[in-house]
Amino acid sequence: MGDILFLAHRVPYPPDRGDKIRSCHILKYLGSRAPVHLLAFADDARDLGHDAELARHTVSATVIPRSKSMLVAGLQSLVRGTPASIAAFDHRSMRKAVGEVLAGHAIDAIYVFSGQMAQYIPRDFAGRLVMDFVDMDSAKFAAYAKDAHGPMAWINAREGRLIADHERAVAARADVSLFVSEAEAALFRAQGGAARVQVVENGIDTEFYDGDAGFERLNAAGPxxxxxxxxxxxxxxxxxxxxxxxxxxxxxxxxxxxxxxxxxxxxxxxxxxxxxxxxxxxxxxxxxxxxxxxxxxxxxxxxxxxxxxxxxxxxxxxxxxxxxxxxxxxxxxxxxxxxxxxxxxxxxxxxxxxxxxxxxxxxxxxxxxxxxxxxxYGWSARFSVLDTLVGLATPGRAGDRSAA
CATH class of the missing domain: 3.40.50.2000 (Glycogen Phosphorylase B;)
Known part of the structure; x- marks a missing residue:
């Protein structure tokens, strides 16, 4: 197959929070099997400057700083009738970068990590489209609305409805929509999501997270x-x-x-x-x-x-x-x-x-x-299904980069 474009709402390195842990390991997995071009946002200065690490798993990586406030995003969402969390990730430089990668490389598949990045999928893209929602953002905001009062209840309920519409529209276009658990996938199907839904669970690096591994230990007095x-x-x-x-x-x-x-x-x-x-x-x-x-x-x-x-x-x-x-x-x-x-x-x-x-x-x-x-919960076992879903080269073929 040709190259993969990987779109992420946060740069997948360092893997120091839940969403970045998943995206980091998926990027590594895809990068070991095909040429990957990463386009991602950074909303923290500490997420910049990791070019050498990203280069180990990609053939190109562009990280764009993002600083739009939620106030600005909220005002834009009211004017445009779109979710505020989508407006927050609307960036001219990202659109330009997507266009340049697609024009300069033979992209056969786009892997979209998180619903905020689906707005960058070109309308005329004819390759394979994998949408990794991870979980249902719309359900999260609906839950917020139930617990809120006054204006915040309205804001969260509106956000939940608009994101739900966005999720359904994106899923209808994608070749497959991924969720991190069967519970999330079942909820999506029940609320009118597309039938092409697959579960790809998170894993854990059991060699790194090992009580016998070498790291500085704390002395705890008492429970x-x-x-x-x-x-x-x-x-x-x-x-x-x-x-x-x-x-x-x-x-x-x-x-x-x-x-x-x-x-x-x-x-x-x-x-x-x-x-x-x-x-x-x-x-x-x-x-x-x-x-x-x-x-x-x-x-x-x-x-x-x-x-x-x-x-x-x-x-x-x-x-x-x-x-x-x-x-x-x-x-x-x-x-x-x-x-x-x-x-x-x-x-x-x-x-x-x-x-x-x-x-x-x-x-x-x-x-x-x-x-x-x-x-x-080993990562490799969790992600092996991606070979079929993304249309990856099987390990051992000429395009395999697993030794990189």
Whole structure:
């Protein structure tokens, strides 16, 4: 086959947040099998300057800084009648770059990562089109609308409706639409999505996320409960706020020395304020999240709103940590019973306390979690279906770049 154009709403390197972890590994997989041209946005200065790493997996890579505010995007969306999250990624330089790649190379397939980038698919493109929605953004905004009041309820409901229309229109055109879990795919089908829907799950690098791997280790005195994630992401903010205020006090009633570490970059005012509560640690960005996971007595994922598969859960399980998660955070993960699931604050606290009460059971749960990750969630096994979906050269053909 010819070349692949890979469009990403965030540059797939470094893989330091959920969406970038998935896009990074997909880019590596595609780049090992065909020439790939990457066009991506960067909304953080730290995402620039990784040309050497991207060159290992692409034949060309263009990263365009994006700084449009949501206020400007919101005003544009009202004028144009489009979703604000689509307007936020509308950029003249990206349109120009797409045109130049298509004019200068024999592009047989376009891999679109995230619905925001579908606006750059040329109307006359006749090659294979793979749309990786990952999860349903429209459902996320619909959920926001139910929890909001006043103008925000209207804004989120409008965004959800418009994104749903956008998702259906894009899926109708794509050769295949990808979702990260069967739950997301089923929801899309049920809400009128196209029939050409495929599940491509996330995986986990079990060699990197290994409690026995070499990295700096933290010394933890007393029970340490750890949450990891991007801390300017609303579901994560709501999750840690709920745990710190409603669950942790119940845990500390039994274990007064228990501490709750919120590990992740860009904590805003709500999260930073939690650091003033007894037993709560807010780290901000850390050099290596594995150090905190290795030190954790228990990892938690108390998300009330979650879409797709939670990488934070896969990472903690791969590190052989006992994990307690809400049904929303566990949804889509074929965990085989190797994590504890609890829905309300009382049940969640009870599960945490039960694991603290029985260290041997906690160690056994962690060992089972890692075994499940090794068995079920290797990246190569998860992505092998892409060979057919994208029309890739099979490994071993002349065009194979796996040795690069």
């Amino acid at each position: 340490l409960i750890v949450f990891t994630g991007q801390m300017d992401y609303r579901p994560n903010v709501e999750a840690v706020d709920w745990f710190a205020r409603e669950i942790l006090p119940q845990v500390r009633a039994s274990y007064p020395q228990a501490r709750f570490a919120i590990v992740g970059r860009r904590p805003g005012g709500t999260v930073t304020a939690l650091g003033k509560l007894s037993g709560v640690i807010v780290t901000g960005e850390v050099e290596d999240v594995r150090s905190w996971l290795a030190a954790a007595t228990i990892a938690v994922a108390p998300l009330e709103l979650a879409r797709g598969i939670q990488n934070k859960v896969l990472e903690a399980m791969a590190m052989a940590r006992p994990v307690v998660a809400t049904p929303a955070a566990a949804c889509g993960i074929d965990h085989g019973g190797a994590l504890r699931v609890a829905e309300d604050a009382n049940a969640f606290a009870s599960e945490v306390v039960a694991l603290l009460d029985d260290p041997s059971a906690a160690r056994a749960l962690g060992a089972a979690a890692r075994a499940r990750m090794v068995e079920r």
